[in-house]
Amino acid sequence: MRDTFLPFSRPSITEDDIAAVGEVLRSGWITTGPRTAEFELRFSERVGCAGAVALCSGTAGMHLVLNALGIGPGDEVITPSMTWVSTVNLVVLAGATPVFVDVDRDTLMVTAASIEPRITPRTRLIVPVHFGGAPVDLDPICELAAARGIAVVEDAAHATGTRYKGRPIGQRGTAIFSFHPIKNITTGEGGMVCSDDEALLERIRRLKFHGLGVEAFDRQTHGRAPQAEVLEPGYKYNLTDMAAVLGIRQLERLEALNRRRTVLADRYRSRLADVEAVLPLGTPGYDHDHAWHLFVVRLDTERAGMDRDRFMRRLKEHNIGTGLHFRAVHLQRYYLESAGTRRGMLPDTEWNSDCVCSLPLFPDMSVDDVDEVVNAIEDVLGS
Numbered sequence: 001m002r003d004t005f006l007p008f009s010r011p012s013i014t015e016d017d018i019a020a021v022g023e024v025l026r027s028g029w030i031t032t033g034p035r036t037a038e039f040e041l042r043f044s045e046r047v048g049c050a051g052a053v054a055l056c057s058g059t060a061g062m063h064l065v066l067n068a069l070g071i072g073p074g075d076e077v078i079t080p081s082m083t084w085v086s087t088v089n090l091v092v093l094a095g096a097t098p099v100f101v102d103v104d105r106d107t108l109m110v111t112a113a114s115i116e117p118r119i120t121p122r123t124r125l126i127v128p129v130h131f132g133g134a135p136v137d138l139d140p141i142c143e144l145a146a147a148r149g150i151a152v153v154e155d156a157a158h159a160t161g162t163r164y165k166g167r168p169i170g171q172r173g174t175a176i177f178s179f180h181p182i183k184n185i186t187t188g189e190g191g192m193v194c195s196d197d198e199a200l201l202e203r204i205r206r207l208k209f210h211g212l213g214v215e216a217f218d219r220q221t222h223g224r225a226p227q228a229e230v231l232e233p234g235y236k237y238n239l240t241d242m243a244a245v246l247g248i249r250q251l252e253r254l255e256a257l258n259r260r261r262t263v264l265a266d267r268y269r270s271r272l273a274d275v276e277a278v279l280p281l282g283t284p285g286y287d288h289d290h291a292w293h294l295f296v297v298r299l300d301t302e303r304a305g306m307d308r309d310r311f312m313r314r315l316k317e318h319n320i321g322t323g324l325h326f327r328a329v330h331l332q333r334y335y336l337e338s339a340g341t342r343r344g345m346l347p348d349t350e351w352n353s354d355c356v357c358s359l360p361l362f363p364d365m366s367v368d369d370v371d372e373v374v375n376a377i378e379d380v381l382g383s
């Protein structure tokens with residue numbers, strides 16, 4: 001057994017990253033400024049999108065997009081329940097109604113076929129989620145939405161570096177990325193909205209900083225013009241330069257970080273092929289580059305003779321950390337008690353919700369670490 005604990009995720013931070021943050025701290029300008037502008041520019045160049053706005057989280061990005069699209073009471077937003085709670089919470093907080101669609105049992109992603117029957121005259125927005133580093137099958141979803149005049153906003157929190165049919169996620173349409181510490185690149189906390197809709201980006205730039213008609217940082221005044229006034233009530237969702245410089249440095253290493261994730265994921269896949277009670281996610285059949293944000297497996301609880309929670313506890317006793325992506329949103333207490341959801345409405349989501357488990361996967365892990373995880377799994381299942 002390992003003598004040190006292996007967490008399920010750990011950010012990759014180099015001495016150069018730390019020095020770059022130190023430089024910002026010493027510069028006299030630590031909040032939104034030149035480093036944030038540079039991060040937005042570099043990120044949009046990499047993704048190939050028309051423009052990008054950096055924010056303090058992915059959730060902040062989703063909040064501002066919902067706001068900018070005017071989503072509110074009477075509106076329906078189509079989303080998987082197999083997602084992080086943030087999007088669904090925001091839909092409810094906006095007074096709109098989340099409409100859940102089931103996911104593919106093996107990729108955990110929605111399809112145009114699962115979405116279509118849930119469209120009503122009230123549907124305003126579809127939020128597909130790129131899951132675990134794989135891209136959702138976007139083309140049919142975008143065609144369906146365009147034909148009905150419905151907006152699409154991609155949850156790309158898991159998809160920094162993911163490509164779909166040769167195109168980076170975020171290049172077209174509107175996509176929201178996250179830089180939370182477990183994501184493929186991190187700024188501590190942070191997010192980015194990429195869009196080819198210039199008017200939407202302008203609105204988000206305004207809403208992210210009190211609704212003032214200016215950025216927090218103005219090159220002329222080397223600060224914020226004190227005369228700036230409120231054009232509409234806004235929020236306080238800007239990213240700091242301390243965080244942005246970390247994003248710039250991480251972005252430079254993105255390809256290498258994701259290559260490393262791929263090596264580790266390949267090792268898991270070959271080792272786990274012999275472990276019958278543990279079933280990795282399927283990868284999509286269409287052309288894509290996987291960012292391997294997560295390595296999610298499903299426990300065959302009958303074969304294993306234990307439930308998922310016990311499996312996770314037993315791995316922890318072997319010094320192996322695990323994650324849970326995700327517990328279905330519609331089965332969480334508020335939604336069951338107050339939003340009229342119930343068990344049975346989304347069979348493939350629910351089956352996965354009960355047996356998914358994310359194994360350790362981060363760039364600073366070694367192939368030996370992967371082997372130790374699989375050995376521990378074999379141990380736990382054998383006993």
Ligand SMILES: *Cc1c(COP(=O)(O)O)cnc(C)c1O
Pocket residue numbers: 056057058059060083084086087129155157158177178179180190191
């Ligand atoms: C992490 C995550 C988010 C939210 O991102 P934050 O930056 O933590 O606000 C949204 N959706 C999914 C699927 C995520 O995993």
